[in-house]
Amino acid sequence: xxxxxxxxxxxxxxxxxxxxxxxxxxxxxxxxxxxxxxxxxxxxxxxxxxxxxxxxxxxxxxxxxxxxxxxxxxxxxxxxxxxxxxxxxxxxxxxxxxxxxxxxxxxxxxxxxxxxxxxxxxxxxxxxxxxxxxxxxxxxxxxxxxxxxxxxxxxxxxxxxxxxxxxxxxxxxxxxxxxxxxxxxxxxxxxxxxxxxxxxxxxxxxxxxxxxxxxxxxxxxxxxxxxxxxxxxxxxxxxxxxxxxxx
Amino acid sequence: xxxxxxxxxxxxxxxxxxxxxxxxxxxxxxxxxxxxxxxxxxxxxxxxxxxxxxxxxxxxxxxxxxxxxxxxxxxxxxxxxxxxxxxxxxxxxxxxxxxxxxxxxxxxxxxxxxxxxxxxxxxxxxxxxxxxxxxxxxxxxxxxxxxxxxxxxxxxxxxxxxxxxxxxxxxxxxxxxxxxxxxxxxxxxxxxxxxxxxxxxxxxxxxxxxxxxxxxxxxxxxxxxxxxxxxxxxxxxxxxxxxxxxxxxxxxxxxxxxxxxxxxxxxxxxxxxxxxxxxxxx
Numbered sequence: 001x002x003x004x005x006x007x008x009x010x011x012x013x014x015x016x017x018x019x020x021x022x023x024x025x026x027x028x029x030x031x032x033x034x035x036x037x038x039x040x041x042x043x044x045x046x047x048x049x050x051x052x053x054x055x056x057x058x059x060x061x062x063x064x065x066x067x068x069x070x071x072x073x074x075x076x077x078x079x080x081x082x083x084x085x086x087x088x089x090x091x092x093x094x095x096x097x098x099x100x101x102x103x104x105x106x107x108x109x110x111x112x113x114x115x116x117x118x119x120x121x122x123x124x125x126x127x128x129x130x131x132x133x134x135x136x137x138x139x140x141x142x143x144x145x146x147x148x149x150x151x152x153x154x155x156x157x158x159x160x161x162x163x164x165x166x167x168x169x170x171x172x173x174x175x176x177x178x179x180x181x182x183x184x185x186x187x188x189x190x191x192x193x194x195x196x197x198x199x200x201x202x203x204x205x206x207x208x209x210x211x212x213x214x215x216x217x218x219x220x221x222x223x224x225x226x227x228x229x230x231x232x233x234x235x236x237x238x239x240x241x242x243x244x245x246x247x
Numbered sequence: 248x249x250x251x252x253x254x255x256x257x258x259x260x261x262x263x264x265x266x267x268x269x270x271x272x273x274x275x276x277x278x279x280x281x282x283x284x285x286x287x288x289x290x291x292x293x294x295x296x297x298x299x300x301x302x303x304x305x306x307x308x309x310x311x312x313x314x315x316x317x318x319x320x321x322x323x324x325x326x327x328x329x330x331x332x333x334x335x336x337x338x339x340x341x342x343x344x345x346x347x348x349x350x351x352x353x354x355x356x357x358x359x360x361x362x363x364x365x366x367x368x369x370x371x372x373x374x375x376x377x378x379x380x381x382x383x384x385x386x387x388x389x390x391x392x393x394x395x396x397x398x399x400x401x402x403x404x405x406x407x408x409x410x411x412x413x414x415x416x417x418x419x420x421x422x423x424x425x426x427x428x429x430x431x432x433x434x435x436x437x438x439x440x441x442x443x444x445x446x447x448x449x450x451x452x453x454x455x456x457x458x459x460x461x462x463x464x465x466x467x468x469x470x471x472x473x474x475x476x477x478x479x480x481x482x483x484x485x486x487x488x489x490x491x492x493x494x495x496x497x498x499x500x501x502x503x504x505x506x507x508x509x510x511x512x513x514x515x516x517x518x519x520x521x522x523x524x525x526x527x528x529x
Contacts, residue, residue, distance in 0.1 A: 004375050008361070015363045015404075096359035096420065099323040100376040101348040244327045246286075 001102045005110020006117065009084070013118055026072075027125050033068060034129045037061045058140035062130045063213055066147040069126055070209055073155055074187065077119065078179035081162025082172040084111045085240070089170035094243070104240040108163070108233055115159045120152070143215035150212020153225035157205045158183060160232035167239040275337075276301050276350070276427045276458040282321055282331035284482075291317050292328070292482045299428065304454035306473035306490070307462040308507065314482040315462035316356055319432045322460070323353040336427050349378055352426035352457075356433050358417025362406035366397060366416055369405060370423055377424035391423040395449060411442035418446065422453060429453055431461040435468060447472055466504050470494065478510055485514045 013019050041060045048054040088094045097107050127148060133139060161182060166175040183205075190204030201207045205228060208221045277299040284292040292314050299305050307315050320326035322333060324344050333340040338347040361369055370388045379387050392398050395415040400408060405416060414434065421429055434450065435443045450472055453459050463469060469476050469490060476493050478486040486493070493506055 001376075004372070008372050011368065012361060012363055091360075091362070092355065092357040093359040093361060095320070095323070095325050095353060095355040096373070096376070098325040099348060099351060099353040101345045101378055102376065103345060244325065 001106040002110040002113060005097075005102075005107055006114030009111055009114030010118060013080075023122060026076075026122060029072075030069070030123075030126055031129065034061070034065060034126070037065055038133075056140055057133055057137055058130075058143045059215075061133070062139075062144060062147065063215075065126060065130065066151055067213055069123055070151060070154055070206060070213075073119065073123065073151075073158060074183050074206065075180065076122075077155070077158040078162050078165075078176045078183065080118065081115055081159055081166055081179060082176035083166070084115060084163050085167040085236075086169050086172040086175040090172065098244065104237050107240060108236045112156075112159055112163055112233060112236075115163070116156055119155050119159065123151070123155075140215070146212050146215045146217050149217070149222075150209050153212075153222060153229075154205055154209045157225050157228045157232075160229040160236075164232040164236045164239070167236045274300055276335070277322065277460065278332075278334045279318075279322060280332045282318065282328045282333070284317060284321060284326070284328050290482065292321070295331075295479075295482070295484055297477055297484065297487070299458045299460055301427070301458055302454065302456070303475060304450065304459045304461070304473045306469040306476045307460060307479055308464065308466070308469055308476050309462075309479035310464060310511065313479045315479055316432055317482075318479070319353070319355075319430050319460070319462055323351055323430050324348055325353070325355075349424070350427040352377075352421035352424065352429045354417045354421040354429075354431045354434060356436070358413055359420070360405050360413060360416060363404065365402055365404055366392070366408075367401045369416065370419055373420035374423045377426075379424055387423050387425070391419040394422065394452065395419040396445065411438050411445075414438060414442070414446065415449075418449060422457075425457070427457055429457050429459045431459065433462055433464075435463070435465070466507055478507065480511050480514050483514075486510050 038061055041057060048060075085094075088097070127144070130144065131139070162175070162179040165179040165182065166172070168178070169175050186200075186204045187206045189200040190207035193200040202224075205225070208224050211218045211221050275298050278297070280296050282292055282295040283290070295314075295318055297305070307318065309315050317326065321328045322340075324333075324340050324347070327341065333347075335347040336350045338350070340347040361372075364372070367388065370391060371384055374384045374387045374391075375381075392401060395418055397412070397415055397419055400412060405413060408416065414437075418431070418434065421431065431450065435446050438446065447468065450459060450461065454472075454474075461468075461472070473490050476486075476488065476490050477484050478493075
């Protein structure tokens with residue numbers, strides 16, 4: 001049932017021409033950014049080579065690339081998650097799911113996993129481009145893996161928050177603005193807090209991603225993402241249940 | 248039952264003896280007892296009880312805002328009642344919702360259509376959602392399409408269909424899993440006369456194998472479709488009998504509309520009187 005709901009989300013997304021357009025445009029942006037970073041690296045490489053312990057291609061090309069993708073996903077995810085439940089409300093299709101023999105948990109997990117799969121497919125070209133460097137040089141696979149895990153956890157947390165905001169309203173646009181405001185707010189609070197022990201650093205998903213970005217796998221960061229995602233999924237299930245209770 | 252009105256014999260003319268779920272399907276397919284529902288401080292549904300038997304078409308008749316849609320939402324598990332019980336084929340809808348909903352098909356007031364999907368894809372999704380095994384989905388979709396006259400439009404995007412066809416797709420999703428109970432909320436609203444005729448014929452056909460409960464404020468619909476009618480007003484069921492009995496209520500046969508208006512006006516007057524007494528007691 002979870003897979004069925006997830007597949008329905010994907011099918012609906014891919015029937016829209018705009019999805020394909022944005023998909024294509026983003027691949028172009030990713031490729032352009034990748035080539036720009038690579039060119040910058042190649043320009044400074046002779047100078048870098050003179051250093052005693054020069055930074056490699058992974059830390060100079062891949063890490064900033066993942067950082068940029070993380071920021072892009074922060075702004076992009078609300079545009080896609082806004083539809084998840086708000087549009088079902090607006091189009092009055094929610095009764096189809098609510099009167100079907102499945103639990104609210106299945107609806108929420110299906111939508112969450114469907115959207116996560118979509119965003120993973122959307123950004124899948126980035127690791128492919130980066131791994132293409134392995135044809136000419138050796139990559140820091142540990143740093144790549146940390147970034148990939150971090151990016152997946154980060155995307156999951158964005159989707160969970162977007163899904164929850166989408167469950168709060170019947171207007172997709174409000175859901176998009178709400179989720180974007182929450183995510184950008186958390187990010188700005190994180191980069192604006194000057195004290196190193198400020199709690200804002202601890203609760204910002206993008207702040208938590210920094211360790212992964214630097215190649216550091218910290219279990220507390222991973223736990224944060226799991227909890228962040230879990231809490232918002234539970235809140236969404238609760239909200240859908242309240243739909244039956246309060247109408 | 249319907250033989251009175253339509254002049255043809257129902258395939259289930261005699262009530263079958265009551266049996267348990269493990270034996271064959273029970274005779275009473277839907278029963279609701281003492282449903283109460285309030286929104287904020289406003290009591291919308293008062294003490295609504297109704298039963299539906301296999302092969303019966305029940306019309307829920309009432310003015311706009313009488314509480315018909317709210318009742319139907321509760322009967323299909325989309326809205327929880329504040330108190331009361333609902334059983335679908337002997338399974339408690341509130342305690343075992345997933346099991347009970349397997350026997351339910353629901354067409355809400357606005358058909359719940361994913362307009363960007365093709366009819367075939369949408370019905371396949373609806374069939375899987377209702378738990379039909381993968382191997383039987385194609386046959387179930389084909390049957391639902393045939394019954395609803397959708398064979399020619401299977402490959403079309405739902406958004407491009409006319410309102411009448413969209414309504415048919417809405418009905419098709421409600422019957423794709425051959426449910427014992429079909430709940431239709433104003434199935435013919437906004438359709439042209441030819442479409443209304445087609446959809447009524449479909450509902451009559453549905454009533455042969457399943458139980459159908461439909462809400463409407465069109466008296467002609469009740470007269471041509473329903474075996475039994477319940478009149479709802481201000482969240483209460485104020486009258487329940489066979490359609491034939493309502494038509495001849497007060498000794499004047501064939502005057503359904505006048506009888507309906509008389510019954511609802513009488514209730515309104517009685518409610519106003521109770522209200523006045525309650526106010527003067529304060």
